[in-house]
Amino acid sequence: MKSKLFTAVFILFASTLLLVATSGFKPSQGKPWPVPDKNAKMANPVKSTAESIKAGKELWVKHCQSCHGKAGKGDGTKAASLKTEPGNFATPAFQKQSDGTLFFKISEGREDMPSFKKKIPDTEEIWDLVVFVRTLK
Amino acid sequence: MTKFKKYLQFMMLPASICLFLLLSIGTMAQDSTAAVPVKKPVKGTFESNWVLDNQSVMVPIKGTLEMDMQHRFGTVRNGFKDFYGIYAPANIRLAFSYVPMDKLQFGFGFTKERLQLDLNAKYAILKQTKGGIPVSITYFVNTVIETTPDKDNQIYVTNGDRMSYFHQLIIASKITDRISLQVAPSISHYNNVEGVLDANGVIQRNMKNDHVAIAFMGRYKVSEKMNVLINYDQPITQHPGLKKNTNPNPNLSFGVEFVTSAHAFQLILGNYQGITPQSNNYFNHNAPFKYTTADGTEMKGGMFLIGFNITRLWNL
Numbered sequence: 052m053k054s055k056l057f058t059a060v061f062i063l064f065a066s067t068l069l070l071v072a073t074s075g076f077k078p079s080q081g082k083p084w085p086v087p088d089k090n091a092k093m094a095n096p097v098k099s100t101a102e103s104i105k106a107g108k109e110l111w112v113k114h115c116q117s118c119h120g121k122a123g124k125g126d127g128t129k130a131a132s133l134k135t136e137p138g139n140f141a142t143p144a145f146q147k148q149s150d151g152t153l154f155f156k157i158s159e160g161r162e163d164m165p166s167f168k169k170k171i172p173d174t175e176e177i178w179d180l181v182v183f184v185r186t187l188k
Numbered sequence: 189m190t191k192f193k194k195y196l197q198f199m200m201l202p203a204s205i206c207l208f209l210l211l212s213i214g215t216m217a218q219d220s221t222a223a224v225p226v227k228k229p230v231k232g233t234f235e236s237n238w239v240l241d242n243q244s245v246m247v248p249i250k251g252t253l254e255m256d257m258q259h260r261f262g263t264v265r266n267g268f269k270d271f272y273g274i275y276a277p278a279n280i281r282l283a284f285s286y287v288p289m290d291k292l293q294f295g296f297g298f299t300k301e302r303l304q305l306d307l308n309a310k311y312a313i314l315k316q317t318k319g320g321i322p323v324s325i326t327y328f329v330n331t332v333i334e335t336t337p338d339k340d341n342q343i344y345v346t347n348g349d350r351m352s353y354f355h356q357l358i359i360a361s362k363i364t365d366r367i368s369l370q371v372a373p374s375i376s377h378y379n380n381v382e383g384v385l386d387a388n389g390v391i392q393r394n395m396k397n398d399h400v401a402i403a404f405m406g407r408y409k410v411s412e413k414m415n416v417l418i419n420y421d422q423p424i425t426q427h428p429g430l431k432k433n434t435n436p437n438p439n440l441s442f443g444v445e446f447v448t449s450a451h452a453f454q455l456i457l458g459n460y461q462g463i464t465p466q467s468n469n470y471f472n473h474n475a476p477f478k479y480t481t482a483d484g485t486e487m488k489g490g491m492f493l494i495g496f497n498i499t500r501l502w503n504l
Contacts, residue, residue: 113413170249170449
């Protein structure tokens with residue numbers, strides 16, 4: 052009787068694990084994120100200096116690190132609960148995106164990635180963030 | 189009580205609002221005529237609306253909705269008996285605020301102690317700029333209505349007796365990237381104060397209706413996410429205290445703050461249990477250190493308690 056009960060509980064537990072593992076997790080990192088040309092071509096008005104990197108890092112730690120991780124590798128504390136995989140910012144594929152593209156994506160957001168244009172209303176600060184993201188390679 | 193005095197009491201709220209609006213309009217008018225390039229304001233002097241027991245100089249950006257959850261446990265003096273006050277009766281405040289336009293915030297909150305409903309407003313009069321204005325100045329005002337049931341008017345003779353008001357001018361400066369300092373003089377007003385019978389059987393006020401105080405605060409930024417905070421409140425008004433010492437005690441509080449994109453968490457060790465500022469300034473009987481008052485009363489020190497502030501922000 053005990054072994055039957057154990058088997059039933061084991062099957063139930065294993066089925067639940069299988070269900071959780073196969074459903075709901077749909078990483079959309081590969082999904083195209085179109086950025087309008089005029090935005091993608093925008094040049095960063097903020098030069099990369101110790102001051103702008105520091106300002107960008109402060110914003111990164113406060114707003115981005117919990118999902119994207121300390122070094123932008125997508126391993127932040129919240130990353131595991133995201134439907135959208137945060138990606139690895141250290142890769143050449145990520146870093147080849149233009150500054151304007153990064154600015155657009157930070158400002159507008161998509162799916163799990165929130166829009167920051169209200170939270171960071173000063174555009175210069177978003178450019179600071181782009182400057183910092185460039186240091187993650 | 190004369191009719192005139194009652195009238196004055198009821199006029200405190202509208203007068204506060206008028207003063208507040210006048211300040212707002214004055215500053216807006218200055219903004220509209222400014223054509224010269226404006227120096228950028230200094231950001232992050234404090235990173236939450238709260239510095240432990242007081243308001244900070246910060247007014248969040250336009251469109252910010254904030255929810256505050258504040259808790260103050262009992263004093264730690266009983267040790268394991270009530271686990272340093274955590275199992276003792278606690279005071280709680282749940283509050284909301286919104287920033288409908290730049291520099292201006294409105295809010296309301298509910299506090300367990302004396303069932304207080306508070307309505308408050310905060311306006312950033314002046315902002316510190318890089319290489320320009322050395323300080324930021326913000327005005328904070330609130331009105332509290334005590335909603336304790338009192339069917340037979342045993343506590344409150346009139347509804348005006350339920351009201352109290354608090355005005356504070358908050359002056360702060362970000363000295364370095366890591367260090368910010370703030371000083372905040374305030375005045376609290378209670379319509380209803382404790383009375384005692386004197387030798388002739390005449391009721392006398394045991395406390396004055398108005399109480400002036402000053403608060404000093406500091407922040408040291410340990411990392412991008414963590415700050416250490418300190419706060420000291422010094423009462424200034426001396427109250428008559430006809431039958432006992434009624435002067436409120438100073439407050440000393442320390443805390444750590446953890447800041448994220450949408451939250452601020454502050455863990456506090458301090459003397460204030462009231463949460464609403466006028467209640468803290470007017471009724472604090474927990475003393476940070478042992479001392480003797482002007483009338484010779486020995487005050488016991490070390491009456492600290494644990495508390496926390498949690499704020500949650502949404503950008504609408």
